[in-house]
Amino acid sequence: ETGVTQSPTHLIKTRGQQVTLRCSSQSGHNTVSWYQQALGQGPQFIFQYYREEENGRGNFPPRFSGLQFPNYSSELNVNALELDDSALYLCASSYSGRGSIALYNEQFFGPGTRLTVL
Amino acid sequence: QQQVKQSPQSLIVQKGGISIINCAYENTAFDYFPWYQQFPGKGPALLIAIRPDVSEKKEGRFTISFNKSAKQFSLHIMDSQPGDSATYFCAASLAGGYQKVTFGTGTKLQVIP
Numbered sequence: 001e002t003g004v005t006q007s008p009t010h011l012i013k014t015r016g017q018q019v020t021l022r023c024s025s026q027s028g029h030n031t032v033s034w035y036q037q038a039l040g041q042g043p044q045f046i047f048q049y050y051r052e053e054e055n056g057r058g059n060f061p062p063r064f065s066g067l068q069f070p071n072y073s074s075e076l077n078v079n080a081l082e083l084d085d086s087a088l089y090l091c092a093s094s095y096s097g098r099g100s101i102a103l104y105n106e107q108f109f110g111p112g113t114r115l116t117v118l
Numbered sequence: 119q120q121q122v123k124q125s126p127q128s129l130i131v132q133k134g135g136i137s138i139i140n141c142a143y144e145n146t147a148f149d150y151f152p153w154y155q156q157f158p159g160k161g162p163a164l165l166i167a168i169r170p171d172v173s174e175k176k177e178g179r180f181t182i183s184f185n186k187s188a189k190q191f192s193l194h195i196m197d198s199q200p201g202d203s204a205t206y207f208c209a210a211s212l213a214g215g216y217q218k219v220t221f222g223t224g225t226k227l228q229v230i231p
Binding site for chain 1: 161163164220222223
């Protein structure tokens with residue numbers, strides 16, 4: 001069983017640039033969630049993708065956008081980067097299914113992408 | 119608005135001692151309360167989780183105590199080991215719908231020999 005993988009591991013960008021982060025979900029999972037973790041803080045929910053559609057969004061501006069592909073992998077795109085976007089970006093995959101015990105679907109996290117905006 | 123408050127921010131415990139981390143939540147609709155362990159350079163990993171219909175859950179050296187009326191829950195690590203040194207996050211999520219997990223601010227635990 002392959003776990004959640006993310007690429008790249010580290011990324012340095014300058015303010016105003018755009019960035020794309022990638023996530024491959026764990027085998028058998030169909031739902032991907034993205035989180036932003038600032039240094040010394042807990043992860044903050046950005047959004048979730050299920051069946052290639054956004055399925056819930058946290059308090060992040062529209063310049064944070066995403067995609068989910070038919071193989072359930074996902075991308076996080078951030079436009080017009082700001083200094084405060086510097087953080088660890090975490091992807092988590094889980095399984096959601098009709099009739100499943102969706103209440104307690106464990107999310108498995110990847111190692112994250114460390115984004116530094118200069 | 120922070121919906122899950124966690125304390126202490128940092129904790130130093132001697133090897134063999136008990137580590138206790140406390141959390142409080144505001145949203146009574148939360149019905150799944152996981153604890154995550156995060157090592158430097160790694161993503162959070164689920165350690166143990168509890169549903170609000172039970173008051174305690176134990177897995178090995180890790181125990182969650184849950185007080186629904188007080189809207190509080192805590193993690194106890196018995197016989198703490200240096201390998202337990204990590205950052206611990208309590209969290210909460212809602213039933214059904216999308217699986218947004220709301221995290222606490224984290225507790226950095228250091229277990230000294």
